[in-house]
Amino acid sequence: MPRPAVNVAVRAARAAGQIILRYMNRIDGLAIVEKQRMDFASEVDRAAEAEIIRELRRAFPGHAILAEESGAQGKGKHVWVIDPLDGTHNYLRGFPHFCVSIGMLENGEPMHAVVYDPLRDELFTASRGDGAYLNDRRIRASSRNDLGGALLATGFPFRQRAHLDAQLDMTRALLGDAEDIRRTGSAALDLAYVANGRLDGYYEIGLKPWDMAAGCLLVREAGGRYCDFVGRDGIPENGNIIAGGHKVADAMVKSIAPHVTPALAR
Numbered sequence: 001m002p003r004p005a006v007n008v009a010v011r012a013a014r015a016a017g018q019i020i021l022r023y024m025n026r027i028d029g030l031a032i033v034e035k036q037r038m039d040f041a042s043e044v045d046r047a048a049e050a051e052i053i054r055e056l057r058r059a060f061p062g063h064a065i066l067a068e069e070s071g072a073q074g075k076g077k078h079v080w081v082i083d084p085l086d087g088t089h090n091y092l093r094g095f096p097h098f099c100v101s102i103g104m105l106e107n108g109e110p111m112h113a114v115v116y117d118p119l120r121d122e123l124f125t126a127s128r129g130d131g132a133y134l135n136d137r138r139i140r141a142s143s144r145n146d147l148g149g150a151l152l153a154t155g156f157p158f159r160q161r162a163h164l165d166a167q168l169d170m171t172r173a174l175l176g177d178a179e180d181i182r183r184t185g186s187a188a189l190d191l192a193y194v195a196n197g198r199l200d201g202y203y204e205i206g207l208k209p210w211d212m213a214a215g216c217l218l219v220r221e222a223g224g225r226y227c228d229f230v231g232r233d234g235i236p237e238n239g240n241i242i243a244g245g246h247k248v249a250d251a252m253v254k255s256i257a258p259h260v261t262p263a264l265a266r
Contacts, residue, residue, distance in 0.1 A: 117189060191219055203229075
């Protein structure tokens, strides 16, 4: 049975999903701002985030919040980490791959997670120690033994294009053994797909906490592993993440090692 905190996050994610779907037929009329080069937010992001925060505040008024659009609110050992629309670029182009991501950290450790794809009505949930689920069905990460035949995903660092050459070298190295690599445009949904075994592994440079908090717990509770580019376990402070089944994640760390620059290893 889902924990109470997950039930609250599910309500919040579904409410945000309704807002996201409501605006889909009028994307051309949305107010859009460019927060920084190639990093956009729309009125949908802001409205969905406000709805999530409203639901969480109602149930947990003393908890802190870290949200992509409105930033940090409050302090404490419990922090809700929110991406109201992960895959905004996709959404604004009508590309059908985006999600709502809500994670709860306790003293910096992920405890609860919800990733919701409103288009497919797919709800990924997890609580620490309880396993990971898709629409109440238990899910498991890939049990593949190595990169042979693996399907991986990545994202290119629009915030950190200075690392693009290194990532292309990593991609080339991984494709030496893996079957293929996808670039879908939603880190949280990619991590959920790793948890569900749709992807064998995932890697990306420069993610933010709201991109990873929920997805990382899903991966771990599904029996997988997440780490940074040099294999240090945990949510990477530098945002450079590898996730997958244990053996695939280990193989990815080994494969990219010659191409991890000192800046990416910090």
